[in-house]
Amino acid sequence: xxxxxxxxxxEQIKEANALGILDGVTTNPSLMAKEGITGKDxxxxxxxxxxxxxxxxxxxxxxxxxxxxMMREAHELVEIAPNIVIKIPMIKEGIKAIHSLSGEGIPTxxxxxxxxxxxxxxxxxxxxYLSPFIGRIDDTNWxxxxxxxxxxxxxxxxxxxxxILAASIRxxxxxxxxxxxxxxxxxxxxxxxxxxxxxxxxxxxLAKFLADHAKASK
Ligand code: E4P
Numbered sequence: 001x002x003x004x005x006x007x008x009x010x011e012q013i014k015e016a017n018a019l020g021i022l023d024g025v026t027t028n029p030s031l032m033a034k035e036g037i038t039g040k041d042x043x044x045x046x047x048x049x050x051x052x053x054x055x056x057x058x059x060x061x062x063x064x065x066x067x068x069x070m071m072r073e074a075h076e077l078v079e080i081a082p083n084i085v086i087k088i089p090m091i092k093e094g095i096k097a098i099h100s101l102s103g104e105g106i107p108t109x110x111x112x113x114x115x116x117x118x119x120x121x122x123x124x125x126x127x128x129y130l131s132p133f134i135g136r137i138d139d140t141n142w143x144x145x146x147x148x149x150x151x152x153x154x155x156x157x158x159x160x161x162x163x164i165l166a167a168s169i170r171x172x173x174x175x176x177x178x179x180x181x182x183x184x185x186x187x188x189x190x191x192x193x194x195x196x197x198x199x200x201x202x203x204x205x206l207a208k209f210l211a212d213h214a215k216a217s218k
Contacts, residue, residue, distance in 0.1 A: 001179050004057070004187035006167065008035045008046060012190045013053055019193075024056035026131070026167065026187040028087070028111070029063060044080055051081035059109045059129075061087035062097075070097040078106055085128065087111050090118045095125045102126025109165065119151040123160035129185065133168035134178070144168070145177045152182025172196050 002023035005016045008031040016022045027050070032038075037046045047060050058081070062073040070093060074086040086101060087109040088094040098108045102125065109129040110122035114137060122130050132151060134144025148166055155162060165185040166178035172195035178186045 001183060002056075002185040003193065004059075004165070004185055005193065006031070006169065006187040006189055008032045008037065008050070009190075010035075010049060010053070013050060016190055016193060017053055021193075022054060022056070023185070024058060024083075024085075024187075025050055025054050026059040026087070026109070026165070028061050044077075047077070047080050047084065051083055054083070056083060057085045057107065057129075058083050059085045059087040059111075061111065062089075065089070065091065065093060067093045067096045067100075070094065071100060074101055074106060085109050087131075088127075090114075090122065095121055098122065098125040098127050102128075110162075111167070114147070116147065116150045116154060119147075119162075119164075120154065120158075123155060123158070123162040127162045129163050129165040131165045131167040131187070134166055134174060135168035135170040137168075138170070145174070145181050148178055148181040148183050156182075172198075 003021050004024040004026050005013055006026045008027045013025060032043055037043055051058050060077045062070045064070045064073055077086055078084050085107045088097050089112045090110055098110055101108050107128040109131055110127040111131045113119060113130055113132045119130055132147050137144035151164055163184040165187055166183040167187050169186055169188040169192050172192050175186050175188060
């Protein structure tokens with residue numbers, strides 16, 4: 001399973017990259033706004049800065065909601081760096097754009113996915129990645145991990161190549177459960193990645209090892 005970080009924060013991307021386990025980055029317009037990045041030039045410069053840090057796929061989301069606009073933005077975004085992936089919302093015009101971009105060999109990430117039916121459509125259109133939003137599904141008293149499991153089953157039965165990218169991860173347990181449910185990629189905020197490190201018995205065990213070593217070395 002691949003690990004992406006879900007942020008536009010440069011320091012957090014550097015910190016995750018320094019761990020040596022980072023395979024890529026996802027962003028969205030809300031994450032860009034959170035960093036105070038506004039205006040097309042600044043946003044494109046920011047994507048370039050991220051692509052200079054990470055070699056793996058970097059998802060850059062289109063703002064247009066019509067086919068022509070999405071295609072125009074996609075063609076501009078792919079010029080930024082060779083590892084840019086075009087993030088397209090799961091809407092009718094988006095499916096058309098994913099199909100066209102797939103035909104041009106441009107990688108896509110179909111975002112805002114909340115159902116298995118949407119997952120089938122995105123795969124049929126040739127999406128490279130599919131982003132089911134598991135945290136937001138959980139927020140509606142449904143089960144985001146069950147959607148990952150259902151899509152993984154369908155893609156395996158049907159032989160679809162689209163990679164399942166578990167998104168809207170809210171905690172470390174979501175990462176473990178996504179792995180069990182068949183996600184190919186998880187995109188996570190930094191605290192959820194770092195949370196995987198934590199276990200009280202590790203801390204207690206290490207403190208004891210170091211204390212015993214110090215005692216024996218006296
Ligand atoms: C995915 O690519 C999205 O950027 C992201 O995971 C959404 O997460 P949120 O529901 O925490 O905003």
